[in-house]
Amino acid sequence: MPTVAVLSMKGGVGKTTVTLGLASAALARRFRVLVIDLDPQGNSTMGLGVDSPVFTMNDVLADPRPGVAADALTDSSWDRLVQVLAADRALEHRNTVEGAHSSQRLRVALGGLPARYDLVLIDCPPSLGEMTRNALTAATSALIVTEPSYFALHGAEQALEAVDVIRATSNPALRTSTVVVNRARTTVADHRQRIGELREAYGSLVSETMVPERNAIPQAEGAGIPIHAWESPAGKELAGVFDSLLDQIAPALRVRPLGWMR
Amino acid sequence: MTHNEPFVAPQRSALRKAADTNVHPSTPTDSADLPAFNTGNTGDSVLRGKSEKxxxxxxxxxxxxxxxxxxxxxxxxxxxxxxxxxILRDGLN
Incomplete structure (x- = not known):
């Protein structure tokens, strides 16, 4: 199953927005989705309507026995098809090297769990530390989120280097990354310049699909509902954007599963 | 329970709460419990606090x-x- 690590070195560029947007797109096609929140801020957890989960990723990674993550699964408030491995602030304790196989903790703890889902999304913290190493080691592909700004582009560059490092060390199967630009305003000259720089540097790695800046995103996140359920012109526009991005990162999910009406 | 009913052991979760669940990530864990300065000494002396026996x-x-x-x-x-x-101090906290 596609297991996508959503990352960036810079904070605030929209990793959670993209994670939730993709989860929303997959849910709209009635696919089973697992969101793994590795950010101690727990924004994906909150956005999916999970409140006070019994177990979190902190508990899972503190005791990463094979398959133990299944005990921490929590239903989202969106739909029974979307489940969550929640984050809490204590997860920050795990963002250090622990033990000889530290970067393998997530992969081991997940065991066969990803096979139960059509799509697994890992929302990484805004750093390239141990949590992100774990995410990339467990992932089949990486999605790097950036903004069209000078600092964010540097963050994207660092994240792409991190993917290369992980591919050369703990996860040779990690596929080529995709870079997605969030909060794009093509009417702004500086944005056009930065997007041009990004395409020049990374060519086809940069997705043609860009996420525009719209108020519907924080509104839907605040309401705890998927963007596909946000009934406004901007909501519909964003739904189309995330549908397109999902087609790109998980082509196998273009077709609705048999029995999706169940 | 009658003898005809099979005994089913209650299933317990394999997962446990992490020991540091309620410890705020900003909580110092190393030598923070030691005073940085011995205020009983002269103003220009920066000394370690009294060490525990x-x-x-x-x-x-x-x-x-x-x-x-x-x-x-x-x-x-x-x-x-x-x-x-x-290590022992952290583990016991």
């Missing part, structure tokens, strides 16, 4: 673990005793 304790541990302790202590530039105390 230490005692000897003999334990049997795997040789490989002792090697790791020595290596890690060397990396941190502290004694094995100090490192062991820190």
């Amino acid at each position: 230490t005692v000897a304790m003999e334990v049997q541990i795997p040789k490989s673990l002792r090697k790791r302790l020595r290596t890690r202590a060397g990396e941190l530039d502290i004694s094995v005793d100090e490192l062991t105390s820190r």
